Amino acid sequence: MSMITVTHTPTYELKQVQRDVAFHLEQFHIAGRITPEMRVLIKPNLLMKRRPEEFTTTHPSLVEAVICYLKEAGIHNITVADSPGGLYTAQALKGIYDVSGMTEVCQRQQVNLNFTTDSREVRREENKLVKSFPLIQPVCEADFIIDIAKLKTHAMTGLSGAVKNLFGCIPGLTKPEFHWRFPEKELFGDMLIDLCETVRPGFALVDGVHAMEGDGPSGGDKRELHMIAASDQLYDLDLFLCHVIGADPQKICMVKSAIDRRLCCGDLQKLDIIGDVPQAKPFAIPQDKGVDFMGQVPAPLRGVTKKFVNRFFTSRPVIRKRDCIGCGKCAQSCPAKTIRIQDKKAVISYQRCIHCFCCHEMCPVKAIDIKRTKLFDH
Ligand code: SF4
Ligand code: SF4
Known part of the structure; x- marks a missing residue:
């Protein structure tokens, strides 16, 4: 039975977020799974150049809270990286890191912020649809990946959560090529599951303190959900997120694909949920989802x-x-x-x-x- 942890996190005030993030990480014994010589990658959702208060990107206080926790546990080889939408150049990255608050956090905490724009093909023969993905260098080099997603509705996939955030492991303008190759949602969902199986994050946190509903992932409205959720089982975590936003898991392409492939239990009753699930009205869905x-x-x-x-x-x-x-x-x-x-x-x-x-x-x-x-x- 997969465990999902949930906290009621009212604000992004750092001390509060640190307490709650520590709760999530401790429940899964994350510090015990990472040894000091391991390279840890933190993968936030930095879709585009938006300020934290624009509720489009992972809030920097979650990233900082994870870094503080790891450092206290003696883990110092930490890199923060993402390949946002658009060009994947050092200049474009700098603009997004600066505006999203990542530069400030990484400077304050003295951890690496990735500016290399190299990538390489990573093969996984067991994948169903895509056997090889181009992945950005920090993903290829990491020994342990912590996915920190932003909870949003999404015009194409319906949900942007733990699994969809991994699309940012594919470099820059290679991402639209995947849309071109897999234009149907069903195939796109299968592709995302193959990607997740290839990247294999060890843990995921979802920033739902200020989530996005409506025309996500960039044009929607703020939904103050005051929630952080986490799990080491990303497919089941996304299933839980479907419940939170009031979406039918069968209509969220990557969740459906994970259920069909028996990677996701497909049943909320089978999840071991620790914490209070927000009793929210369903999220407004993107217009396309109608x-x-x-x-x-x-x-x-x-x-x-x-x-x-x-x-x-x-x-x-x-x-x-x-x-x-x-x-x-x-x-x-x-x-x-x-x-x-x-x-x-x-x-x-x-x-x-x-x-x-x-x-x-x-x-x-x-x-x-x-x-x-x-x-x-x-
Ligand atoms: S539609 Fe938006 S992205 Fe396209 S050119 Fe106009 S402002 Fe730029
Ligand atoms: S929705 Fe149509 S016009 Fe817009 S990026 Fe996709 S293919 Fe191009």
């Missing part, structure tokens, strides 16, 4: 119907021209290469759009809406 036709179509017919469905039935990204600043970040992250900048505004050609919503995710000024087609505007 309609998932491809999931209903029998597999043999999907190829034939895909074009038709994509054109008429699914949601799509729509640029709000008055807010677009023409930065090109959406075009850069579009795996289908179907966005161009014209007269300093983004323009989408929908024929090739695969509805991954990377553009929506990466727009720094939230100028991309997710809209259902007119057929569903009752």
